[in-house]
Amino acid sequence: MSGAPSTAEDFPLDRLTTIRIGGPADHYAEPESEEDLVTLLAWAADEALPLGIVGSGSNLLIADSGFRGLVLKLRGPLAEVERVENVVECGGGARLPSVSAKVAGWGLSGLEFGVNIPGTVGGAVRMNANAYGGELGRVLTRVSICTAGGVREATPDDLGFSYRDSNLGQGEVVSRAWFSLSPGEVEMIKGTMAEMRGKRKEAQPSGIKTFGSTFVNPNDERAGGKSAGMLLDETGCRGLTVGGARLSQKHANFVENFDSATAAEVLKVMSEARHRVHAEFGVILEPEVQTLGDIDWPTDWEIEE
């Protein structure tokens, strides 16, 4: 390579997450084109630097010690939205609620569910994000993926979608995504979105620092079909507090940073809640939240079956 690309050093990451927790990254950059992105990925590979991609940081817990590698956040043209007839092309860094609102204004239906998912398009693809029966895979037609080796295209079938997961690995960045939508009445689409927003407001806390669902819903018959939130609720976890972190009074599966919480405090609340659910139901809850950096899992985190 001709030289190191320009990166910021010792860059604070807490402000890039919705829970506002985490130490600094050794290196940080905001690529605005696929070319820049590939250059940065190739540099990180050459330097053997670990790689972290941050979208809206809405399902991300970053270690208090930060990240000893390169963190990337897509900006500029890699966060824009364009339309050609019923097909919408989004940069991986485009915010899903803005995309939903924009396409609704264009009279295009299929992305209404994104109104309540405060992540980016790339993060939503990586996490197979969904809400209220809307399915990303139903409207997604293809994505561009950047790696240290270049850019390739993939279809939803290539992405191995499963519940809140895909097969995208470290070093694979969703730089663009295409959605095929259906024409619809603007007012009807906006009405559906308003209804979804209303339902969400009733069920979940708003205006708090959180990363959304902490644990995935268990696929375990001992749960008796109950969601993670229900199991946590039934084991008295609402309001469970460690330091500045607590499980929300309104939705027990949401951790809230109510007073300068650290990642260590969040992990302790998660561990305590997990033990309570295991003790009462025999179910082991697994995190939905993704982590970045050297996470210090509490010593009692592991639970024997």
Ligand SMILES: Cc1cc2nc3c(=O)[nH]c(=O)nc-3n(C[C@H](O)[C@H](O)[C@H](O)COP(=O)(O)OP(=O)(O)OC[C@H]3O[C@@H](n4cnc5c(N)ncnc54)[C@H](O)[C@@H]3O)c2cc1C
């Ligand atoms: C209040 C609230 C409500 C929520 N409701 C929902 C909901 O209804 N349904 C739902 O599914 N989720 C929900 N979430 C969780 C979250 O919004 C989703 O998981 C979202 O898809 C994460 O996107 P992000 O851009 O914030 O990703 P981040 O949190 O920044 O990152 C999550 C993971 O995706 C990776 N990633 C991010 N961008 C890219 C990219 N361009 N290419 C490759 N990998 C990438 C990251 O490296 C990380 O591993 C909610 C969160 C909050 C805070």
